[in-house]
Amino acid sequence: xxxxxxxxxxxxxxxxxxxxxxxxxxxxxxxxxxxxxxxxxxxxxxxxxxxxxxxxxxxxxxxxxxxxxxxxxxxxxxxxxxxxxxxxxxxxxxxxxxxxxxxxxxxxxxxxxxxxxxxxxxxxxxxxxxxxxxxxxxxxxxxxxxxxxxxxxxxxxxxxxxxxxxxxxxxxxxxxxxxxxxxxxxxxxxxxxxxxxxxxxxxxxxxxxxxxxxxxxxxxxxxxxxxxxxxxxxxxxxxxxxxxxxxxxxxxxxxxxxxxxxx
Numbered sequence: 001x002x003x004x005x006x007x008x009x010x011x012x013x014x015x016x017x018x019x020x021x022x023x024x025x026x027x028x029x030x031x032x033x034x035x036x037x038x039x040x041x042x043x044x045x046x047x048x049x050x051x052x053x054x055x056x057x058x059x060x061x062x063x064x065x066x067x068x069x070x071x072x073x074x075x076x077x078x079x080x081x082x083x084x085x086x087x088x089x090x091x092x093x094x095x096x097x098x099x100x101x102x103x104x105x106x107x108x109x110x111x112x113x114x115x116x117x118x119x120x121x122x123x124x125x126x127x128x129x130x131x132x133x134x135x136x137x138x139x140x141x142x143x144x145x146x147x148x149x150x151x152x153x154x155x156x157x158x159x160x161x162x163x164x165x166x167x168x169x170x171x172x173x174x175x176x177x178x179x180x181x182x183x184x185x186x187x188x189x190x191x192x193x194x195x196x197x198x199x200x201x202x203x204x205x206x207x208x209x210x211x212x213x214x215x216x217x218x219x220x221x222x223x224x225x226x227x228x229x230x231x232x233x234x235x236x237x238x239x240x241x242x243x244x245x246x247x248x249x250x251x252x253x254x255x256x257x258x259x260x261x262x263x
Contacts, residue, residue, distance in 0.1 A: 006043070024061065033066065036085070049097045050078055054085040054110070062092045069096045069122030071140065077104065084110040084128070095120040102141055109146075127164065145180060145253075147202065149195075163253045165202070167195045177257040179219065180249050181212045189262050191220055211236055211243030215250050220263065230254055 004022035011017060014031035021035050024043030032050040035041070039053055042061040047053070051066030059065070066081045068074060079098040082105060089095075093114055098105040102123035108114075109128040119137045120126065126138075127146040136150040139157055144150075145164030153171040156162065163180030173187035183193045194216040199209060214236055218229045234251060237244050254261065 030066070049081060051081040051083070051097070053083045054087075056085055057083065057087045057089065059089045060091045060093075060116075063089055064092075064094045065089075067094065067096055069099050069140070071099050071101075071122055073101060074099055074122075079104040079106075079122075081106045081108075083108045084112075086110055087112045087114065089114045090116040090118075092117045093119070096122045098123045099140070115152075121158075133170075147198070149198070151185075157259075160259060161253070161257065164249060165195055165199060167198060174262070175259070176262040177253075177259050178262050179215075180253055181246075182216065182262070184262055191216075191262055205242060207240055207242040208246055211240045211246055214240075215247070219261075226254065226261070 005011065006023060006025040008025045009023045009027045011029045012031040015029045016034040017029065018035060018037040020037045021039050023041045026043055027041050027045040030048035033047050034052045036053060036055040038056040041059045044061050045059055045063045047065045049066030077100040079100065081095055081097045087108060095108065096106060099122045106120060106122055106124050108120065108126045111129045112126060113131045115132060115134045117135045118132045121138055121140045123141045124138045126144045129147045130144055131149045133150060133152040135153045137155045141159045142156050143161040145162060147165045148162050149167040151168050151170040151172060154168045155173055157175040160174055160177055162178040165181045166178045167183045168174060169185030172185055173189055178184055181194045182191050183195045185192050194212050199212060215233050218224060218232045233247060237247050
């Protein structure tokens with residue numbers, strides 16, 4: 001056993017744990033678990049189920065990863081939890097495996113910052129570079145785009161989609177889809193603006209910021225129907241060609257919304 005594995009840790013002989021992985025005292029790693037190079041598992045963690053964890057993750061004490069989904073329909077199917085690289089997963093987080101009613105997989109991408117007591121339920125898909133503050137909770141089948149930020153105590157309803165670069169303030173109740181770039185807050189939920197400071201920090205040019213501002217105005221400030229707003233957003237591509245990818249992201253998100261957007 002590697003010198004980086006505490007002698008009180010219990011690792012099933014069937015687990016695939018890279019030799020560079022460190023595992024703290026009293027942690028338990030199950031038979032079908034795979035953990036990539038450089039990942040650190042703190043003390044008193046339980047990693048079970050068909051769970052695959054990538055490289056250079058930092059998993060703090062008391063995390064529970066890969067437990068069965070909290071879904072009464074679950075009947076022991078071999079579903080999965082897949083976690084990417086360079087994620088920070090703080091104390092008491094709970095990530096569940098998927099269900100056969102969806103794709104059978106819960107996915108967490110790369111470079112995410114997940115604070116204490118966060119719950120990621122079955123069949124969720126979390127992108128890259130997200131921040132989930134303390135006690136943020138994702139119900140089943142939620143989709144989070146890249147760079148999403150969820151404030152502490154925020155709850156996201158099942159099947160909700162939150163677009164890339166969106167931000168939810170403290171204790172928000174999110175029951176409808178949130179378009180990319182928007183800033184939301186409250187219960188009942190309201191769109192308060194767009195994530196200007198976050199986009200600036202990520203290097204958005206003035207032209208791209210102008211396009212996001214225009215899309216926010218069309219969706220929320222001009223009294224347009226969603227169909228009319230979509231048409232007007234499409235016309236921005238010729239006006240602001242530097243922002244074509246951002247405009248296409250918004251169009252694709254609005255076209256795929258199934259719960260209606262937060263307005």
